[in-house]
Amino acid sequence: MTKVEPRNTYRGGVDDNGHFGLFGGRYVAETLMPLILDLEKAYNAAKVDPAFKAELAHLNTHYAGRPSPLYFAPRLTEHLGGAKVYFKRDELNHTGSHKINNCLGQILVARRMGKNRIIAETGAGQHGVATATVCARFGLKCVVYMGAKDIERQKPNVFRMQLLGAEVRPVEKGNATLKDAMNEALRDWVANVDDTYYLIGTAAGPHPYPTMVRDFQSIIGIEVRSQMQEMEGRLPDHLVAAVGGGSNAIGLFHPFLDDPSVKIYGVEAAGKGLASGQHAASITGGSPGVLHGNRTYLLQDENGQITDAHSISAGLDYPGIGPEHAWLHDQGRANYVSITDTEALAAFQLCSRIEGILPALEPAHALAHVMKLAPTLPKTDLLVMNMCGRGDKDVFTVAEVLGASL
Amino acid sequence: MKDATIATDRLARRFAKLREEKHAGLVAFVTANDPTPDVFREIFAGLPKAGADVIEVGMPFSDPMADGPSVQASSQRSLKHNTSVRDVLEAVTDFRRADADTPIVLMGYYNPIYHMGPAVFAKAAVAAGVDGVIVVDLPPEEAEELDVHLRPLGLHLIFLTAPTSGDQRLPTIVRRASGFIYHVAVTGITGTKSADEHAVGDAVKRLRRHTDLPIVVGFGIRTPDAARAIAAHADAAVVGSAIVDIIAKNLNADGTPTPGLAAKVLAFVKSLSDGVRAARR
Numbered sequence: 001m002t003k004v005e006p007r008n009t010y011r012g013g014v015d016d017n018g019h020f021g022l023f024g025g026r027y028v029a030e031t032l033m034p035l036i037l038d039l040e041k042a043y044n045a046a047k048v049d050p051a052f053k054a055e056l057a058h059l060n061t062h063y064a065g066r067p068s069p070l071y072f073a074p075r076l077t078e079h080l081g082g083a084k085v086y087f088k089r090d091e092l093n094h095t096g097s098h099k100i101n102n103c104l105g106q107i108l109v110a111r112r113m114g115k116n117r118i119i120a121e122t123g124a125g126q127h128g129v130a131t132a133t134v135c136a137r138f139g140l141k142c143v144v145y146m147g148a149k150d151i152e153r154q155k156p157n158v159f160r161m162q163l164l165g166a167e168v169r170p171v172e173k174g175n176a177t178l179k180d181a182m183n184e185a186l187r188d189w190v191a192n193v194d195d196t197y198y199l200i201g202t203a204a205g206p207h208p209y210p211t212m213v214r215d216f217q218s219i220i221g222i223e224v225r226s227q228m229q230e231m232e233g234r235l236p237d238h239l240v241a242a243v244g245g246g247s248n249a250i251g252l253f254h255p256f257l258d259d260p261s262v263k264i265y266g267v268e269a270a271g272k273g274l275a276s277g278q279h280a281a282s283i284t285g286g287s288p289g290v291l292h293g294n295r296t297y298l299l300q301d302e303n304g305q306i307t308d309a310h311s312i313s314a315g316l317d318y319p320g321i322g323p324e325h326a327w328l329h330d331q332g333r334a335n336y337v338s339i340t341d342t343e344a345l346a347a348f349q350l351c352s353r354i355e356g357i358l359p360a361l362e363p364a365h366a367l368a369h370v371m372k373l374a375p376t377l378p379k380t381d382l383l384v385m386n387m388c389g390r391g392d393k394d395v396f397t398v399a400e401v402l403g404a405s406l
Numbered sequence: 407m408k409d410a411t412i413a414t415d416r417l418a419r420r421f422a423k424l425r426e427e428k429h430a431g432l433v434a435f436v437t438a439n440d441p442t443p444d445v446f447r448e449i450f451a452g453l454p455k456a457g458a459d460v461i462e463v464g465m466p467f468s469d470p471m472a473d474g475p476s477v478q479a480s481s482q483r484s485l486k487h488n489t490s491v492r493d494v495l496e497a498v499t500d501f502r503r504a505d506a507d508t509p510i511v512l513m514g515y516y517n518p519i520y521h522m523g524p525a526v527f528a529k530a531a532v533a534a535g536v537d538g539v540i541v542v543d544l545p546p547e548e549a550e551e552l553d554v555h556l557r558p559l560g561l562h563l564i565f566l567t568a569p570t571s572g573d574q575r576l577p578t579i580v581r582r583a584s585g586f587i588y589h590v591a592v593t594g595i596t597g598t599k600s601a602d603e604h605a606v607g608d609a610v611k612r613l614r615r616h617t618d619l620p621i622v623v624g625f626g627i628r629t630p631d632a633a634r635a636i637a638a639h640a641d642a643a644v645v646g647s648a649i650v651d652i653i654a655k656n657l658n659a660d661g662t663p664t665p666g667l668a669a670k671v672l673a674f675v676k677s678l679s680d681g682v683r684a685a686r687r
Contacts (some may be wrong), residue, residue, distance in 0.1 A: 017547055027516060027543045029472040031568035031593055034575055173478070179469065186471045191594035193570055290517045290543065291469060303490040304521025305468040 004332045010257035018207020019295075021330065023323035026206040028293045031190050036293075040208040042113050047215065052108060059104045063137070064094045066101075066219065070227035070384070075354040076370075083238065083377035085370060087387040088224055088252065091360065097389035098220060098248045099130035099201060105216035106199045107134040115197035117141045121185040123150055123178035123244065124315030124362065125157025126389055127201030132166035142166040145184045147177040150314045157393050175308040178244075178318045182292050202245025203322035206293030210323050217251025224384055225255055232382055238373065240265045241386040242366040243336065244280070244316035246325045248388035254324075257333060266325055267369045269311035270338035280309035282321040283329050283336040291319070296326040312341035312397065313361035315389070343368040345401060348391060360389030361397065416509040416537045417562060417585045420459055421620040421641060430637035431459030432682045433622055434675050435513065435646030437480040438463050438494040439487045441653050441663045448668040450501050454508045456672040457679020459642060460622075462540070465494045465514030472542045474597035476647035479654055483661065491518050491527065495534040502535035511538040511564060511585070519552065528555035538562035538585040546582045553582065562586075567613060569593050569605065576616045586620040586641065587613060591627070597647025601626035603635040610639045630681030637685040645678050 018040075019025050026036060046052040060066040069089045077085045090098040110118060118140050122128030128144040135142035144161055148170045151158050161168050174180035182205075189198045203213040221239075228236050239256060241249035243266040256262040271279035279285055282297040289298035291306055299307045299319035309319040328334040339347075344361055347368035352358050359367055363386060370385050377383065391398075399406050424431045434453050439446045453461050466484035470477060487493075491514075498510055512531065519527050519541065531539065539561060544552060546565060553563045562585025570593060571579060580587065589609055591601035601623065610621050623636050624644030636643040652674050656667040 025548050026545060027548055028545065029542055029568075030545055030566040030579070031472075031570050031590060033545045033547075034568075034570045034572060037575075174468070183469050183471050187474075187595045190472065191598065193593050287521075290515075290520055292471070293543070295520075298517075300517065300521065303488070304518035305485065306517070307468075 004330070006260070007331065010328065010331065010333050011254065014207060014211055020323050020327035022288065023295050023326040024207055024210055025295050026293060027290045027295065028206045029190060031193065035193055036206050036208070038113070043109055043208050043212050046109050046112055056105055056108055060101070060219065064100045064104060065092065067223045067227070068092050070224055070231065072231070073355050076351065079354055080371060080374040082374040082379060083381035083383040084379070085374055086236070086382065086384045087357070088220060088384055090220060090248065090386060090388045091390035095126070095130045095133050096392065097126040097130065097360065098217060098251060099127045100133065101219055101251065102201065102213050102216040102247060103130040103134045103199065106212070107138055110197035110199065111138060113197065115195060117143070117192065117196045118199050119143045119145070119185050119188050119196055120199045120201060121145045121178065121181040122201060123147070123181070123317055124313065124360070125150070125154040125161065125393060126315060128166070128168070129157050129160050129164070131199050131201070132161040132164035135166060136164045143188065144168050145171055145181040145188070147175070147181050148172045149176040150178065153397050154314055154393055155396065177309070177314065179306065179309070186292070201247065203247040203250045203324060204245045204292060204294055204296065204320060210294065213247050214250045214254055214324060217247050218254045220248065220251040220386060221253060221255035224252065228382065228384070235259055235262055236382040236384045237261065238263045238265065238377070238381060238383040240267060240366045240370050240373065240383065242267050242316065242362045242388065243321060243325060244269070244318050244362065245320070246322035248386050250322060250324055252384070252386045253334060264334040265369060265373065266334055266336045267366045268336055268338040269313055269316035269365055270340040271310040271312070273340055274338060278310035279338070280311040280316050280318060281338040282319060283326065284338045286319070288326070294323045296320050296323045312344060312401070313365065315360070315362040316365065337369055339365040339368040345398065347371055348398060357387065358391035359387055360391045361394045363388050415560065416507065417460070420509050421586065424459060424641065429683045430640060430685055431642035432457055432633065432679045433460040433462050433624065433642050433644040434458035434649060434678070435462040435464060435644060436649060437466055437477070437484045438497050439484045439489040440480045440650065441483050441657055441661065441667070443487055445663045445668055447497060447500060449671050450497060451504060452668060452672045453675060454505055456675040458508070458675055460509045460511060462511045462513050462644065462646070463494060463498065465491055465512055465518060467515040467518060470515060472595055474595040474647060476597040476651050476654065480650040486661070491522050492530070495530050495536070498534040498536055509537040510535065511540060512536055513540040513542070516541050516544045524552045524555045528559055528561060532559040532561055536561065538564045540564045540566070540588060542566070546578050549582060564588055566590050569609065573612070576613065580617040580619070583617065583619055586622045587617055588644070589613060589621055589623045589640070590625045591623050591636070592625050594625070596625055599626050600628070601632065601636055603639070606636055607639040630677045633678045634681040634685045637682040643682055649674060
């Protein structure tokens with residue numbers, strides 16, 4: 001790739017048509033265009049409304065349990081023998097992942113728009129659970145589309161959604177994972193335009209979703225900034241986060257994009273290895289294309305057909321990535337690396353044993369990169385990894401791979 | 407805006423002929439290479455005689471987000487043959503050897519075109535004898551990067567309007583529109599809800615205030631009677647899911663076509679065409 005001159009800012013966001021450079025945009029059927037234009041208007045009005053901000057802040061504090069702690073991981077740091085490793089503990093949020101940050105924000109937007117039926121797609125089930133949770137909290141009807149294969153490997157989350165009153169609709173088409181669930185959610189939306197709000201869970205989809213989701217997730221990075229200032233008196237040197245669609249990552253990264261001293265790493269899922277063709281590394285192993293309302297890096301074949309992703313982590317099992325990540329990659333502001341299923345499993349086990357924290361398989365990918373990166377860094381460097389979800393949901397998957405029967 | 411009435415234009419000529427004959431037209435949709443390249447070619451070649459006034463050829467995509475189960479399945483059957491955009495254009499080239507007049511409009515999603523490259527696609531499409539292109543997930547706001555290559559070659563980029571497209575929205579669409587306006591009769595995916603004749607009548611009246619282009623109505627038209635009812639209001643009616651359903655119903659368990667499949671499809675298209683022609687305008 002050609003060298004890109006540094007920009008004055010990487011936080012300027014999208015242009016008037018919702019593009020991050022080449023990426024992003026609004027590639028949707030005409031039926032949906034008026035809806036996403038309305039949503040953009042509603043969101044722009046909400047985000048400057050003091051009452052909206054106050055209600056969201058109140059819910060974040062008293063319902064989700066924010067701020068989440070910034071935790072120094074002493075034994076992991078010692079084990080790796082390099083940079084000081086901190087975890088941003090977003091797995092301690094209500095519902096067990098960062099997904100609640102976005103759901104609380106969007107449900108308030110949906111209410112402002114007078115929508116009473118909420119639809120969502122989910123991969124690992126974390127976004128589905130968070131959506132079902134906010135729907136229960138506000139008394140709204142909730143339908144969650146989930147790939148049949150994901151339903152099988154994330155059973156605890158399926159039952160949690162049902163307990164919360166949501167209807168989980170299995171999607172058998174395609175590879176029966178997140179991509180197919182998103183297709184079905186879009187089909188539902190196009191057929192139920194009047195009363196339905198599509199609560200997208202990741203920083204992807206047509207504009208304004210990537211921007212709106214990033215804004216709601218940016219609380220992660222904003223908190224890290226002030227927490228690190230308090231604990232170490234300065235900015236962190238390295239940020240590491242797992243990237244599927246990339247909402248937890250953009251939430252951590254965005255507040256630091258204009259601090260050139262902060263190095264940024266997004267970790268994609270390499271599945272069974274990039275060479276195997278069975279992976280979910282859209283940037284490392286894909287090329288630009290258009291899917292699900294935005295242009296971004298995609299896994300696709302020589303005819304422009306989308307190919308199936310693979311990852312042990314259902315939350316990363318998606319053939320695309322949020323458009324802002326695609327742009328940050330092309331700008332050279334963030335580094336995108338990849339971690340295999342096997343490496344992620346090793347990190348999952350290590351973290352459980354030496355820090356007493358079961359990470360979700362998604363942040364286990366980030367952790368596996370930390371295990372490679374930290375030992376190469378001076379002990380004075382500060383590294384923050386986003387522990388974006390807890391691993392309880394993954395114990396069945398991990399047990400199966402490790403040959404344990406539950 | 408492109409002048410839609412230039413004399414060399416197959417679409418303009420066809421709609422002019424329909425107006426002269428005082429009846430609406432039938433736009434028949436089939437996905438390229440469904441169920442096999444050979445049977446598809448048989449259907450494709452037979453469509454003009456069966457009464458299709460315009461042929462809409464589906465370019466299959468792995469993730470057809472605006473399509474219902476029928477067209478999704480059709481797309482999947484086509485992709486089993488690894489159908490590429492180039493394969494679709496090759497089928498159009500073959501068709502043109504025998505038919506120089508029937509307008510052909512390609513329908514698909516943007517990624518396969520984008521992946522091929524809009525400039526390369528435009529040149530290949532015009533060389534094959536394509537007249538227009540419908541890209542379902544390319545609204546006017548995103549269309550310039552493709553249209554800039556289509557327009558100079560006389561290829562029409564055809565836009566959709568939906569029941570959700572209000573009077574404020576329509577100027578944005580018709581400003582760019584070319585060839586004809588494709589009005590989506592239902593809020594939903596293809597082949598599911600039924601188009602409501604009265605709602606379509608009102609929508610076409612509303613569209614008429616914004617454009618002089620032919621107005622073609624599709625989604626939710628499944629029978630000759632429904633086609634006749636819609637054709638009373640529009641310049642043409644599109645039938646897609648109901649046609650590809652005939653293909654689906656005439657396959658062996660292993661997906662291979664049963665004998666006479668093409669004839670059954672063409673007989674159904676004939677009945678649709680008769681329906682449309684029964685609605686005098």
